[in-house]
Amino acid sequence: xxxxxxxxxxxxxxxxxxxxxxxxxxxxxxxxxFWYRQDCRKEPKLLMSVYSSGNEDGRFTAxxxxxxxxxxxxxxxxxxxxxxxxxxxxxxxxxxxxxTFGTGxxxxxxx
Amino acid sequence: DTGVSQDPRHKITKRGQNVTFRCxxxxxxxxxxxxxxxxGQGPEFLTYFQNxxxxxxxxxxxxxxxxxxxxxxxxxxxxxxxxxxxxxxxLCASSLGSHDGETQYFGPGTRLLVL
Numbered sequence: 001x002x003x004x005x006x007x008x009x010x011x012x013x014x015x016x017x018x019x020x021x022x023x024x025x026x027x028x029x030x031x032x033x034f035w036y037r038q039d040c041r042k043e044p045k046l047l048m049s050v051y052s053s054g055n056e057d058g059r060f061t062a063x064x065x066x067x068x069x070x071x072x073x074x075x076x077x078x079x080x081x082x083x084x085x086x087x088x089x090x091x092x093x094x095x096x097x098x099x100t101f102g103t104g105x106x107x108x109x110x111x
Numbered sequence: 112d113t114g115v116s117q118d119p120r121h122k123i124t125k126r127g128q129n130v131t132f133r134c135x136x137x138x139x140x141x142x143x144x145x146x147x148x149x150x151g152q153g154p155e156f157l158t159y160f161q162n163x164x165x166x167x168x169x170x171x172x173x174x175x176x177x178x179x180x181x182x183x184x185x186x187x188x189x190x191x192x193x194x195x196x197x198x199x200x201x202l203c204a205s206s207l208g209s210h211d212g213e214t215q216y217f218g219p220g221t222r223l224l225v226l
Binding site: 004008041042043045046049087089097098099100101102103104 | 214
């Protein structure tokens, strides 16, 4: 079993739709949580960190449930430019901050 | 451009050859990481440095792989006797500071194809 599990998709949604991605992690020592975005053949870029209290950045909302070891990302009012792969990422205490990535969820926003 | 840079961006080599990649982190970032990403997968951790010290190596890093960061600035990753299974994108990332949760900034990657 992978340490970070995501549905690979693809999720095909119309422009303006709301889409949600989920992720589970297995290492209970995980301490820091992130969503990264990766465009085709490009490097991953940090989208947002995820906090227990939940956090929002514009159209993006991230939630963390430590008890269920579950992370989510909600994208509202999808834009064509949101098309990318969204990587769920964790790091754990004492791990040198090395990141453990899920396989990514592919999102395609269509006209 | 003050971001993480990697060289070369692409490398095609024949099986059995040695290859070396370079990573220049963001200036003054004391942590530097190497990851490998294969098609359809997320990046996987290979190794990391704090300044010039290599503090951890993944089991993925066989004895054919070696990484250095001699002066605590740029880093090199060498693969000896390349195999077709080494074909992947090799990503370098850097971060400032030494506490967990620091944002890692990734370079554009070196895409390796072993024929």
